[in-house]
Amino acid sequence: MGSGIVIGDNATVRAGGGFEESAIAKLSAGTNVVVKQELNGWYQISSDATTGWIFEDLLVIQPENRNSVTKGVVDADNLNVRISPSTEAQRVTQLNRGQEIRVIDNENEWLHVVMSDGQKGWVHGEYIVRIPNLPSGAINKDSSTVYDSKELAQSVKTLQLGDVVYISGYESKAYVIETEDGRIGWIPKDDISLIINGQNPVNRGGFRGNEDEFISITKSYLGSPYKYASAGPSRFDCSGYVYYILNTYYKDELKANGINLPRSSRTMAGVGTPVSRDTLQVGDLVFFNNTSGSINHVGFYIGNNQFIHASSGGSMSVIVSSLNEDNYRRRYNTARRLF
Numbered sequence: 001m002g003s004g005i006v007i008g009d010n011a012t013v014r015a016g017g018g019f020e021e022s023a024i025a026k027l028s029a030g031t032n033v034v035v036k037q038e039l040n041g042w043y044q045i046s047s048d049a050t051t052g053w054i055f056e057d058l059l060v061i062q063p064e065n066r067n068s069v070t071k072g073v074v075d076a077d078n079l080n081v082r083i084s085p086s087t088e089a090q091r092v093t094q095l096n097r098g099q100e101i102r103v104i105d106n107e108n109e110w111l112h113v114v115m116s117d118g119q120k121g122w123v124h125g126e127y128i129v130r131i132p133n134l135p136s137g138a139i140n141k142d143s144s145t146v147y148d149s150k151e152l153a154q155s156v157k158t159l160q161l162g163d164v165v166y167i168s169g170y171e172s173k174a175y176v177i178e179t180e181d182g183r184i185g186w187i188p189k190d191d192i193s194l195i196i197n198g199q200n201p202v203n204r205g206g207f208r209g210n211e212d213e214f215i216s217i218t219k220s221y222l223g224s225p226y227k228y229a230s231a232g233p234s235r236f237d238c239s240g241y242v243y244y245i246l247n248t249y250y251k252d253e254l255k256a257n258g259i260n261l262p263r264s265s266r267t268m269a270g271v272g273t274p275v276s277r278d279t280l281q282v283g284d285l286v287f288f289n290n291t292s293g294s295i296n297h298v299g300f301y302i303g304n305n306q307f308i309h310a311s312s313g314g315s316m317s318v319i320v321s322s323l324n325e326d327n328y329r330r331r332y333n334t335a336r337r338l339f
Contacts, residue, residue: 004043006031007135007170008058008194012216017042017053019213025050029189030170035061040118057135057194060169072113072128073233074099081121085110092121096247098232103130117252132178134166137192138234140223144192146185150174156185161317162225164234165192193223195233211282211303217249218300218308219320226316231263238297239265241310241318242285245300246338257339265298272336277323280335286323288331295333 006027014021017039027033033045033054041056074095082089085107095101095115104120105112111125139159146157150172157179159165165187169176174186221241224234231240232248243263246254254261262268269287280286280301288297299309305323321328 002035002062004033004035004045004059004061005170006033006054006058007060007167007175011054011058013045013050013052013054014042015052017044019055021053024052027054033059035059041116060135060167063168070103071131071133072101072103072111073131074101074123074127075129076127079123079127081113081115081123083121085112085122087124089122092119095123096231096243098244099248100233101128103128116248132166132168134168134178136164136166136195137175137177138195138221138224139163139165139187139191140193141191144187146177146179146183146187147174148185150176150186152186152188157183159187161223162234164195167192167194194220214283214300215302218245218302221245221318222308222320224310224318226310226312226318228312236310236318238299238310238312239263239268242268242298242300253339259338266295268298269295269334269336272338275335275337277332277335281337283338285336285338287333287335288328289333290331297331301335 007029009029010026012023013025013027015024027047031047033047036044036046042053043056043059044053074097077097079095081092081095083092101113101115103111103113106125109125110122111128112120113123114120139161142161144159145155146159148154148156152174159179165177165179167175167177173189175189175192177187178184224236226237227235228237230236232244236244243261246261259271261271265287268285275284282301282303284301286299286301286307287295290296297309299307301307302320306320307323308318308320310318323329323332
């Protein structure tokens with residue numbers, strides 16, 4: 001199929017094309033690989049060190065081998081997916097705001113799309129924002145300079161925390177990027193957090209036995225800015241972050257367990273099974289009170305008395321905090337296990 005370059009640090013190579021497949025190797029950013037085939041968002045690759053499968057958001061395919069299929073992001077709540085391009089056609093399913101799809105065809109104002117589970121359907125193009133068929137990342141510093149070359153000498157643009165870029169290459173510890181307004185340049189690698197969009201859902205078994213993968217996914221959004229009433233893909237409030245992760249990566253598991261996940265932290269606290277603080281497991285939801293005693297904050301427990309959450313405090317971003325910090329120790333209310 002061609003060649004590609006790994007863009008993620010310690011990118012996991014798996015025995016097959018799926019998050020549930022066993023990890024067989026790790027490749028560092030900048031590793032050149034031969035790409036043999038693509039299947040549902042996974043690439044079969046070989047390098048000097050290993051052969052296996054790697055997720056599409058961790059790899060840039062060389063331009064001459066890049067698939068012409070475009071991507072899109074849903075820009076509506078509960079977008080109807082239909083069996084044919086008509087509002088009268090049978091509804092197949094619904095998509096959440098921020099979910100990523102692949103656009104494979106169009107008919108007038110309708111787009112023929114492929115969803116995360118491989119299912120196909122039609123959506124109205126008005127509610128889809130087209131994006132380049134490239135891995136993406138978000139600026140993780142207060143500001144970052146876009147340069148005209150890998151030497152990082154001449155500035156061409158300044159980006160702000162949370163701005164999304166599309167990654168087309170990597171060299172000398174810098175990414176070649178395209179901004180949302182079409183500017184092309186170079187950014188230091190450490191200024192960008194990769195966005196792992198989860199084109200394929202994670203293991204049907206949920207978090208159990210896949211704690212490392214869950215932690216990797218949630219931490220890929222570290223530094224994403226806090227914004228009230230936002231639920232991704234690059235800005236979040238606290239419940240929006242939880243909602244986005246679960247509906248993007250664990251949608252099938254929610255469905256299998258009959259969970260219709262609410263959007264607010266207060267109503268989320270009524271879903272799933274209560275668990276005590278001393279029995280917390282990775283992936284459990286942890287909830288906190290405001291000064292009046294009402295639940296107003298939620299995050300994911302990630303082990304070692306730590307949780308990851310979209311904080312409206314000083315950082316105004318997705319961060320990792322300790323349950324032992326005085327603020328969270330006093331406000332801790334309950335925890336829930338969804339599956």
